[in-house]
Amino acid sequence: MSMLERLEAALARGPxxxxxxxxxxxxxxIEGRNVTFLYRGQAEEVMLHHWIHGLPGELQFKRLQRSDLxxxxxxxxxQSRMEYKIGVMVRGRGQxxxxxxxxxxxxxxxxxxxxxxxxxxxxxxxxxxxxxxxKGTIEERHLDSNVFGDWRPIQIxxxxxxxxxxxxxxxxxxxxxxxxKYASLQVILDNxxxxxxxxxxxxxxxxxSERMTEYAADDRHADFLVKDLVPQxxxxxxxxxxxxxxxxxxxxxxxxxxLSTAWRHPGFFGKLLLQSGSFVFTEIGEHDRxxxxxxxxxxxxxxxxxxxxxxxxxxxxxxxxxSLIYYNRSLVPLLQETGMQVRFRxxxxxxxxxxxxxxxxxxxxSLFPGPLWHVYE
Amino acid sequence: xxxxxxxLGPQRRDxxxxxxxxxxxxxxTQPVAxxxxxxxxxxxxxxxxxxxxxxxxxxxxxxxxxxxIFAKDKQLHEAIRERDxxxxxxxxxxxxRLDGLMGASRELLRQSGQDAMAAAEEQDSWxxxxxxxxxxxxxxxxxxxxxxxxxxxxxxxxxxxxRRALEKQLxxxxxxxxxxxxxxxxxxxxxxxxxxxxxxxxxxxxxxxxAMALSERVVLFHDEPPQGSSWAEVMEAGFGLLPDLVxxxxxxxxLQTDDSLRVRxxxxxxxxxxxxxxxxxxxxxxHGGKWTGxxxxxxxxxDGLVEEVSQ
Numbered sequence: 001m002s003m004l005e006r007l008e009a010a011l012a013r014g015p016x017x018x019x020x021x022x023x024x025x026x027x028x029x030i031e032g033r034n035v036t037f038l039y040r041g042q043a044e045e046v047m048l049h050h051w052i053h054g055l056p057g058e059l060q061f062k063r064l065q066r067s068d069l070x071x072x073x074x075x076x077x078x079q080s081r082m083e084y085k086i087g088v089m090v091r092g093r094g095q096x097x098x099x100x101x102x103x104x105x106x107x108x109x110x111x112x113x114x115x116x117x118x119x120x121x122x123x124x125x126x127x128x129x130x131x132x133x134x135k136g137t138i139e140e141r142h143l144d145s146n147v148f149g150d151w152r153p154i155q156i157x158x159x160x161x162x163x164x165x166x167x168x169x170x171x172x173x174x175x176x177x178x179x180x181k182y183a184s185l186q187v188i189l190d191n192x193x194x195x196x197x198x199x200x201x202x203x204x205x206x207x208x209s210e211r212m213t214e215y216a217a218d219d220r221h222a223d224f225l226v227k228d229l230v231p232q233x234x235x236x237x238x239x240x241x242x243x244x245x246x247x248x249x250x251x252x253x254x255x256x257x258x259l260s261t262a263w264r265h266p267g268f269f270g271k272l273l274l275q276s277g278s279f280v281f282t283e284i285g286e287h288d289r290x291x292x293x294x295x296x297x298x299x300x301x302x303x304x305x306x307x308x309x310x311x312x313x314x315x316x317x318x319x320x321x322x323s324l325i326y327y328n329r330s331l332v333p334l335l336q337e338t339g340m341q342v343r344f345r346x347x348x349x350x351x352x353x354x355x356x357x358x359x360x361x362x363x364x365x366s367l368f369p370g371p372l373w374h375v376y377e
Numbered sequence: 378x379x380x381x382x383x384x385l386g387p388q389r390r391d392x393x394x395x396x397x398x399x400x401x402x403x404x405x406t407q408p409v410a411x412x413x414x415x416x417x418x419x420x421x422x423x424x425x426x427x428x429x430x431x432x433x434x435x436x437x438x439x440x441x442x443x444x445x446i447f448a449k450d451k452q453l454h455e456a457i458r459e460r461d462x463x464x465x466x467x468x469x470x471x472x473x474r475l476d477g478l479m480g481a482s483r484e485l486l487r488q489s490g491q492d493a494m495a496a497a498e499e500q501d502s503w504x505x506x507x508x509x510x511x512x513x514x515x516x517x518x519x520x521x522x523x524x525x526x527x528x529x530x531x532x533x534x535x536x537x538x539x540r541r542a543l544e545k546q547l548x549x550x551x552x553x554x555x556x557x558x559x560x561x562x563x564x565x566x567x568x569x570x571x572x573x574x575x576x577x578x579x580x581x582x583x584x585x586x587x588a589m590a591l592s593e594r595v596v597l598f599h600d601e602p603p604q605g606s607s608w609a610e611v612m613e614a615g616f617g618l619l620p621d622l623v624x625x626x627x628x629x630x631x632l633q634t635d636d637s638l639r640v641r642x643x644x645x646x647x648x649x650x651x652x653x654x655x656x657x658x659x660x661x662x663x664h665g666g667k668w669t670g671x672x673x674x675x676x677x678x679x680d681g682l683v684e685e686v687s688q
Binding site for chain 1: 415416557585589597602630
C-alpha cells in the first residue's frame with residue numbers, strides 16, 4: 001500500500017486512524033525516490049516552497065477529502081537534500097512556516113529551513129564533533145585595513161598542537177564566520193586534521209558587512225586580501241610564505257570574490273576552493289539578475305575572454321538544483337584551459353550551507369592533501 | 378630477526394605498553410628507551426608516555442639528532458633530499474603499475490567462486506601483484522644502497538658523534554620502545570644510525586608506525602581516502618626484525634573490515650604473513666619463532682572475515 005493509500009485508509013477510520021499513522025510514520029516519508037509531505041491543519045491552501053531550480057517554485061499540497069490533512073508527493077533523487085518551508089494560507093493570509101512534522105533543520109544567516117534527505121543521504125560523519133579529535137582554537141581579532149581605511153573583524157583558526165616553531169599553510173575563508181556557524185568549519189578542520197586528511201593549517205575567517213558590493217569582484221577587496229590581510233597574517237603567524245601554501249575559498253559571492261582576487265593578483269594564491277559561485281555571464285544582451293550582479297557579470301565576461309592563470313589548482317563545486325549550475329559547468333572547461341589543476345564536483349543539493357559543508361572534505365583535501373598514507377600514530 | 382618482541386596498537390588512549398614493559402623488565406627502577414622520531418618536531422612531547430610507563434624513560438631524540446646533523450652537514454642533507462625525491466618518483470611509478478594489477482585481481486577474486494578457471498587466474502594474479510611488490514621493495518632498497526654507498530653516512534663526523542652518544546644511551550637501558558608517527562621519517566632516521574644494529578637482540582616493544590618499521594615490509598593502507606586510489610601499497614622493506622607480520626595500525630578507522638572482498642584481497646596478497654590489526658588494546662607477542670595474540674587482538678582471515686583472538 002502506498003503512503004497515499006495508507007493515509008486515505010486511515011482517514012476513513014477517523015482521527016484515531018490518523019493519529020496511529022502519525023505515531024508510526026515519520027514525515028516527510030521516503031519511499032525510494034518518492035517523498036510524501038504531510039501538513040495537518042485548517043487552511044485554504046498549502047504550498048511547498050523550495051529553492052530547486054527546474055521545479056515550479058511552489059508545489060501545491062492536495063487536501064485529503066474534506067479533512068485537515070494536506071499531502072504532497074515529490075520525486076527526489078537518491079542522496080539529495082532539499083530545503084523547504086510550508087506556505088499556509090488561512091483566512092486569506094499566507095504564512096511561511098517550517099514543517100511541524102520534520103525535526104531536521106538547516107540553518108543559515110536568515111534563520112532555518114526544514115530539510116528532507118533523499119534515500120541514501122546521511123549527513124557525513126566527519127561534519128560531527130569527534131571526541132577523539134584534538135581541538136584547534138579560534139581567536140577573534142581586528143585587522144587594520146589600509147585599503148578600506150577601517151578595522152575589520154577576523155577570526156583565526158589555529159590547529160590543535162599549534163607550535164610557533166612550525167610553518168603552516170594559510171586558508172582564507174570568505175564569509176568565514178558563517179562557515180563556522182552554518183557549515184561546521186571548525187569541527188571539520190579539527191576532524192580532517194585529526195584524520196590526517198588535511199595537514200595542520202591556519203585558517204583566517206573574514207566577513208564583510210558589505211559583501212554584496214565588496215565580494216562582487218571589487219578591486220578594493222582583492223587588494224585588501226593581498227596587501228592588508230596576508231602580509232599582516234604573515235607577520236603575526238608562522239605561515240609558509242609561498243603561493244603553493246596559500247588557499248582562498250568562498251561560496252556564492254564569496255566564490256566570486258575568491259576568483260576575482262586571484263585573477264587580479266595571479267599566482268599570489270596557489271589554490272582556490274569555489275562553491276556555488278555566482279559566476280553569471282552573458283553571451284548576448286543583458287543579464288536577468290538583480291543589479292548587484294552588474295559588476296559580477298562584467299568581471300565574469302572579462303574573465304571568460306582573458307582568464308590568464310589565476311592559481312595552480314582549483315576545486316569547484318555546485319548543486320545541481322541551483323540555477324547557478326549552468327554557470328559553474330561553463331566555468332570548468334575554461335579553468336581547465338588555463339592549465340590549472342581543476343576538480344569539479346556536482347551534488348544533488350541546492351544553494352545552501354549544508355551543501356557547501358558536505359563538499360569540504362573533498363575540496364580541502366584535494367587542495368591540501370594530508371599525510372594520511374604515511375602517519376600511523 | 379629478534380628473539381622476542383611485542384607489537385601493540387596505538388597508545389594515545391587506553392595504553393597497554395606498561396604490561397608489555399613489565400613482561401620484559403619486571404624491575405621498574407630499570408630505565409627503558411623510546412624512539413619517538415615519527416612524531417617529528419613533537420618528538421620530545423613524551424609527557425603522557427613518561428607518566429604511563431612508571432619507570433625512568435630515555436627518549437633517544439633521533440629526530441632532533443638528525444636535525445643537528447643536517448645543520449652541520451649540508452651535503453648529507455642535500456643528498457637525503459635527493460634520495461627522497463627519487464624515492465617518491467619510484468613510488469608514483471609503482472602506483473601506476475599496481476593500479477592495473479589490483480583492478481584485475483579484484484575482479485578475478487569476485488569471479489573466483491564461479492569456476493575453476495577463474496580461481497586459477499585469480500591465484501596467478503596474486504603472484505603478479507606479489508612480484509610487483511617485491512620488485513618495488515628491491516628498487517627502493519637499491520636507492521637506499523646507492524645512497525649509503527655514495528655518501529657513507531656512517532663515516533661522517535656528525536653522524537658518528539650522534540651514533541656514539543646513542544650507543545652509550547642504549548647500553549644503559551633494559552628495553553627499547555619504538556612509537557608510531559610518520560613511517561618514512563621514523564624508518565629513514567633510524568636507518569641513518571643503523572640503530573637496531575646498535576641495540577642487538579634485546580627485547581623491543583613497538584606500536585603503530587614503530588611496528589611497521591620493524592616488520593619485513595612497510596604496507597601503507599587506507600580503504601577510504603578522500604581522494605585517489607585506495608589500494609594498499611608497499612612503501613619499502615622494513616628492518617625485517619619481525620617476521621611474517623604485516624602491521625595494520627588504526628584498522629578500525631582505515632580498513633573496511635566488514636567488506637569481505639577487501640579483507641580477502643589484503644590477506645591473500647600478503648600471505649602467508651599475518652595481517653595484524655593494531656587497534657587500541659591489540660597485542661601480539663613474538664617469541665620462540667612464533668606469534669601469539671592476546672585476547673581481543675584481531676587479524677585478517679583468508680576467508681574474508683576478521684579473526685579475533687579469544688580468551
